Amino acid sequence: MKKYLLLMFALCAPLLLLAQQDADHQYRKSLKEVLDEIQQRFKVRVKYTDAQVKDKYVNYADWRFRNTAEETLANVLAPLDMKVNKEGPTTYKLKEFEYFRWAVQDGWKKLDSIAKQYHDKASFEERKAMLRPQLYKALNLSPLPPKPNSKPIITAKRIYDGYSVENIAIEILPGLYINGSLYKPLKIKGKIPVILSPDGHWPEQRYRADCQLRxxxxxxxxxxAYSYDLFAWGESLLQFKSDDHRTGMAQVIQTLGAIRILDYVLTLKETDPNRVGISGGSGGGSHTVLMAALDPRIKLSAPVVSVSSYFYGGCPCESGMPIHSCAGGTDNVEIAAMAAPNPQLLISDGKDWTAEMPQHDFPYLQKIYGYYGKADNVENVHLPKDGHDFGPSKRFPLYRFIAKHFNLNIKAIEGQNGGIDESKVTIEKAPQMYVFGEHGEKLPANAIKGLDQLQAEFNRITSQNSSK
Structure with missing residues (x-):
């Protein structure tokens, strides 16, 4: 009897499976089965891992097939918040849906539609006046939390060839510190410029050589020059886990931190308030663009390998809060344009999302600057053979741009052949750049520990502010 039942099940199983392929069962198939069928039908390869397809199913699977592999893959994967990247003529790689990465043409069309809302200086100024307060609101920074009354914590000064370095921590909320290093010329006469240098998403944080060189x-x-950590990055890891960086709160805290850094540097007797700049690369470049749009105290900006109309920032510290939904929708290029007519240098390369900068996005920025009669104030250095870094090919034009607009002594860093010479810079070991000791032993007793505690404190302060 048992053998008979097993035989009957074996014979009927195909019919049972076939019966599942009807409208009553939404023509449901496993994602793995559908991908395998796509590969066979269209003679393509779709690279995926078992974990990516595990427990995922496609409703109306057969009805999603179209004439090409790409159309079919889009139909199949979109409801699952997945996509493929094309790696070759017939090779694709399965990925989670990336809300922040658009097709180039889609990004350009979006920017074109945004740009139709203004046609001269007056109409663009109206747009800026609408965007700025909405950006603050999207970041939950309207109104700004009150500043703690504490003084910055500053370490001993180290003296090098033509400059000094001291480490500094600023309390930006009760128990929340943003750490950095302050570089100053050894000889200061009168008022001098200050350049904020936010970190990017590279290994070794602000301790890496290229950051110190810059x-x-x-x-x-x-x-x-003021170099400072991202949230949950560098010394901020004494208070938070690295995973905390990939939250919307990272964008909020990084913005608040830069505002409080500006508050501090503008109290220094040697700071010229008319020559305040900011320059960062990658995620630090996105932060640069946002700060130049938000804070009119910034008079010069230089985002490096970051700005694009078809890339909104792959980390939540760049796009984790709804800033791009403000004023009916914006993007990073329009936000960069909000810096006009202040000098702005955009450095792009050929191997990331800035590869098409000269084709569309930069001409848009030139047009906006032209509304102010300052088209020459925005520049693009495009390096088609370069990749995503902050190497000498990016640093050297940055030095010259800042020197030109802030009247700095470029000859002080030029060699005998007229090229840039960084050889007189001393590269410090990471522990020399810590504020709170090599093992975090000097972290203040009131320091917040963990994202939950930070969120609770932020909510408390925000609630108090809104009730005033």
Whole structure:
């Protein structure tokens, strides 16, 4: 009897499976089965892992097939919040849906539709006046939380060839510190510029050599340079886990931190308030663009390998809060345009989302600056053979741009052949740049520990502010 039942099940199983393929069962198939069928039918390869397809199913699977592999893949994957990246003529790689990454043409069309809302300086100024308060609101920073009364924590000064370095921590909310390093020229006469240098998403945080080279070289030219950590990055990891960086709160705290850094540097007797700039790369470039749009105290900006109309920032610290939904929708290029007519340098390369900058996005920015009669104030250095970094090919034009607009001594960093010479910069070991000690032993007793505690404190302060 048992053998008979097994035989009957084996014979009927195909019919049972066939019966599942009807409208009553939504023509449902596993994602793995559908992908395998796509590969066979269209003679393509779709690379995926078992974990990516596990427990995922496609409703009306057969009805989603179209004439090409790409149309079919889009139909199949969109309801699952997945997509493919094309790696070759017939090779695709399965990925989670990336809300922040658009097709180039889609990004351009979006920017064109945004740009139809203004046609001269007056209409663009109206747009800026609408956007700025909405950006603050989207970041939950309207009104701004009150500043703690504490003084910055500053370490001993180290003296090098033409510049000094001291580490600094600023309390931006009760128990929340933003850490950085302050580079100054050894000889200061009168008021001098200050350049904020937010970190990007590269290994070794602000301790890496290229970050130190940049800030020390700016100091040797005659500017103050302030290098600081991203949220849950660098020394901020004494208070938070690295996973906390990939939250919308990261964008909020990084914005508030930069505002409080500006508050501080503008109290320094040597700071010239008319020459305040900001320059960061990658995620630090997105932060640069946002800060230049939000805070009119910033008079010069230089986002590096970051700005694009078809890329909104792959980390929540860049796009985790709904800033791009403001005023009916905006993007990072329009936000960059909000810096007009202040000098702005955009550095792009050929191997990331800035590869098409000269084709569409930069001409848009030139047009906006032209409304002010300042088209020459916006520049693009495009490096088609370069990749995503902040190497010498990016740093050197940055130095010259800042020197030109902030009247710095470029000859102080030039070699005998007229090229940029960074060889006089001393690269410090990471522990030398810590504010709170090599093991975090100097972290203040009131320091917040963890995202939950931060969120609770932020909500408490926000609630108090809104009730005033």
């Amino acid at each position: 800030c020390a070289t700016l100091a040797r030219m005659g500017a103050i």
